[in-house]
Amino acid sequence: MECRICSGRLRPFADFGRQPVSDAFVAPGDPGPEFFFHLAVGVCADCSMVQLLEEVPREKMFHDGYPYLSSGSAVMREHFAGVAERLLATELTGPDPFVVELGCNDGTMLKTIAEAGVRHLGVEPSGGVGRRAAARGVRVREGFFEAAAAAGILAEDGPADVVYAANTLCHIPYMDSILRGVDTLLRPGGVLVFEDPYLGDIVARASFDQIYDEHFYFFCATSVRAMARRHGFELVDVERLPVHGGEVRYTLARQGARTPGPAVARLLAEEEAARLTEPATLRAFASRVAANRDSLVALLEGLRDEGARVCGYGATAKSATVLNYCGIGPDLVPFICDTTPAKQGRLTPGSHIPVREPGAFADPYPDYALLLAWNHAEEIMAKETAFREAGGTWILYVPEVHLMGA
Ligand SMILES: [Zn+2]
Numbered sequence: 001m002e003c004r005i006c007s008g009r010l011r012p013f014a015d016f017g018r019q020p021v022s023d024a025f026v027a028p029g030d031p032g033p034e035f036f037f038h039l040a041v042g043v044c045a046d047c048s049m050v051q052l053l054e055e056v057p058r059e060k061m062f063h064d065g066y067p068y069l070s071s072g073s074a075v076m077r078e079h080f081a082g083v084a085e086r087l088l089a090t091e092l093t094g095p096d097p098f099v100v101e102l103g104c105n106d107g108t109m110l111k112t113i114a115e116a117g118v119r120h121l122g123v124e125p126s127g128g129v130g131r132r133a134a135a136r137g138v139r140v141r142e143g144f145f146e147a148a149a150a151a152g153i154l155a156e157d158g159p160a161d162v163v164y165a166a167n168t169l170c171h172i173p174y175m176d177s178i179l180r181g182v183d184t185l186l187r188p189g190g191v192l193v194f195e196d197p198y199l200g201d202i203v204a205r206a207s208f209d210q211i212y213d214e215h216f217y218f219f220c221a222t223s224v225r226a227m228a229r230r231h232g233f234e235l236v237d238v239e240r241l242p243v244h245g246g247e248v249r250y251t252l253a254r255q256g257a258r259t260p261g262p263a264v265a266r267l268l269a270e271e272e273a274a275r276l277t278e279p280a281t282l283r284a285f286a287s288r289v290a291a292n293r294d295s296l297v298a299l300l301e302g303l304r305d306e307g308a309r310v311c312g313y314g315a316t317a318k319s320a321t322v323l324n325y326c327g328i329g330p331d332l333v334p335f336i337c338d339t340t341p342a343k344q345g346r347l348t349p350g351s352h353i354p355v356r357e358p359g360a361f362a363d364p365y366p367d368y369a370l371l372l373a374w375n376h377a378e379e380i381m382a383k384e385t386a387f388r389e390a391g392g393t394w395i396l397y398v399p400e401v402h403l404m405g406a
Pocket of ligand 1: 003004005006007008044045046047048049
């Protein structure tokens with residue numbers, strides 16, 4: 001098996017078995033045939049990039065019905081408003097600046113840029129969320145970004161000062177075409193800024209549900225720097241972010257254009273000290289994950305046997321890995337509440353647990369709620385204080401299985 005970045009040898013270290021497309025919620029009654037793939041992860045012996053061994057065709061994941069909305073969480077709305085303000089203040093200060101966002105989703109970040117009257121373009125392959133962005137005054141180009149699309153954008157709009165992507169680049173196996181496209185599109189002093197789940201946090205927290213079809217790469221400073229250099233870029237800045245269970249924002253500039261900031265050397269040293277990309281570290285992570293799976297299943301089976309009422313909270317994309325890897329079905333978690341209208345009334349992919357509207361959570365409150373959207377735990381627990389006041393207990397499984405009751 002070959003690395004998608006450098007063709008080096010991949011060393012597999014974790015296997016989650018047969019998995020569905022994480023956002024392919026199925027209609028009840030006749031679910032029809034579902035698409036499954038083998039979810040397993042390896043690390044490149046040469047460039048240290050951690051990546052999936054099997055790639056799901058992009059059209060199966062990112063299409064007109066893609067349900068995830070960036071604007072769905074107040075914390076994320078605030079986060080992206082902050083990103084936009086910072087880009088406006090630091091990178092988009094020249095005459096007539098131009099910013100391109102890859103995977104702009106419903107325009108949560110670009111909305112602020114558009115309101116500031118700055119030239120921008122969101123590239124979005126999922127038509128439904130792209131139309132939401134357009135309705136908010138964001139200029140959207142529907143389609144996948146790659147080298148050819150970049151040439152088209154350059155011809156139409158001229159070079160970009162910033163190419164930005166949040167929770168998008170890690171979704172894209174064909175990084176070679178992406179970075180060639182960014183190289184085409186960026187003006188000489190321009191930057192590529194992207195933020196994605198951080199391998200260091202995933203390993204430290206055993207947050208194995210960050211591993212699902214859409215997350216092809218698990219970046220860290222070590223592997224991103226190697227990837228950047230293959231394309232004439234240099235990693236010039238990194239910043240740890242608390243969102244989505246721990247992310248890093250990477251800034252790439254052309255080699256020689258900017259001096260790397262001190263945070264880069266610090267994070268590289270931290271990764272080296274932790275032996276983050278070494279197979280032994282990653283195999284130990286996989287063992288912790290398997291132990292978490294066993295204790296979560298034992299807990300849920302115990303609750304079922306004693307007649308406790310259990311439900312799931314948040315039919316997230318990442319919950320597909322938890323439910324299918326652990327073999328959790330409606331016998332252990334009879335339903336899951338979720339705020340996304342497109343998921344309600346449907347069944348979770350592979351595990352076939354009914355998804356209900358948020359009101360079902362309090363009607364009446366269950367004894368236990370499995371918090372599948374744990375990356376929004378603080379926001380959710382603040383919103384749902386009445387659940388614990390009513391005697392309810394949260395079940396969490398990151399970094400290990402634990403309960404949070406009244
Ligand atoms: Zn490699």
